[in-house]
Amino acid sequence: MRKPILFFLPALLVLLLSGTRQEQPLVKEGATLQKLADGFAFTEGPISDAAGNVYFTDQPNNRILKWSTDGQLSTYLEPSGRANGMYIDHKGNLWVCADEKNELWLIDKNKNVKVLLKDYQGKLFNGPNDLWVRRDGGAYFTDPFYNRPYWQGRSNQPEQDAQAVYFLAKDHKTLKRVVDDLKQPNGIVGTPDGKTLYVADIGASKTYAYRINKDGSLSDRRLFCDMGSDGMTLDNRGNLYLTNRAGVTVFSPQGQQILxxxxxxxxxxxxxxxxxxxxxxxxxxxxSFYSIDMNVKGVNP
Structure with a gap:
């Protein structure tokens, strides 16, 4: 692992919009973007546990890595089902979109792997990509289609008739498709109060917000912003963080770009x-794998 390489963020990156209430900037004063590690094939799926340790995937190399709170990098699980997006629930279980066989996994604290889902209505998923888990244990995940060269024994054409969003109920058995009219859903995250779900349609360069209903269904879709995203997170001010070619772009709860x-x-x-x-x-x-110190905090798990 190389020593951190520092990149200074120009002040102009912090865009305080005219006419809005002035708040403490999101980025801590004097903070720098640090390259913590590099040399991976392709990094994905970062998520932190309650202690603040961060887990992320080196997806083509089929492993999950751990960056500890004391700055140590280690391999957490290898092989990992070619893990992609991940989430840690409030019980400390690691949920994994296992891309090798298009499955959804649950890994407990002892690294025991349970395959929760393999298909929908008897047909293989396109490839579970990203997910968010509710406090009650129910989970939403996106299922876009990206043809993988390592797939064995399956066609390079999707079996599902839509690139959809699914909801797995807290019993971890009841599965239903809740969105089927997006071009290519990818990044997904829900608010801490469990009332709103953000879903990025990366294929259409849009991000939408949905009302989460008690039965897990979604309603009242509204366009949040004209930008798609690979991954997402939220801070304790309700700002939404999107990722793509532009880097990390932050939007206020009202859908205004602020950083x-x-x-x-x-x-x-x-x-x-x-x-x-x-x-x-x-x-x-x-x-690569980066970090930057902020004035705001995350809201998960």
Whole structure:
């Protein structure tokens, strides 16, 4: 692992919109974007546990890595089902979109793997990509189609008739498709109160907000912003963080762009808050892993 390489964020990146209430900037004064590690094939799926340790995937190399709160990098699980998006629930279980066989996994604290889902109505998923887990244990996940060269024994054409969003109820058995009219859903995250779900249609360069109903269904879709995203997270002010070629772009709860953090990489895949105070933003971007200190905190798990 190389020593951290520092990138200074120009002051102009913090865009305080005229006519809005002035708040403390999102990025801590004097903070720098740090490259914590590199040399990976493609980084994805960062998520923190309650202590602030961050787990992320080196997806093509089929492993889950751990960045501890004391700055140590280690391999957490290898092989990992070619893990992509991940989430840690309030019980400490690690949920994994296992791309190798298009499955959804649940990994407990002892690293025991349980395959929760393999298909929908007898047909293979396109490839579960990203997910968010509610406090009651129900989970939403996106299922876009990206043809993988390592798939064995399946066609390079999707079996599902839609690139959809699914809801798995808290019994971990009842599955239903809740969105089927997006071009290519990808990033997904819900608000801490469990009332709103954000879903990025990366294929259409849009992000939508939905009302979450008691039965898990979604309603009242509204366009949140004209930008798609690979991954997502929220801070304790309700700001939404999106990732794509532009780096990390932050939108206010009203859908106004308020910050951009370029990584200098060809693709910025995902983002989460972690660290001892959950006040550090961790970013997976192409072959590298970054962080930057913030004035806001994350809201998950």
């Amino acid at each position: 951009n953090i370029p990584t200098g990489e060809g693709w910025t895949a995902n983002v989460c808050f972690g660290g001892k105070n959950h006040q550090t933003l961790f970013i997976t971007a192409s072959k």
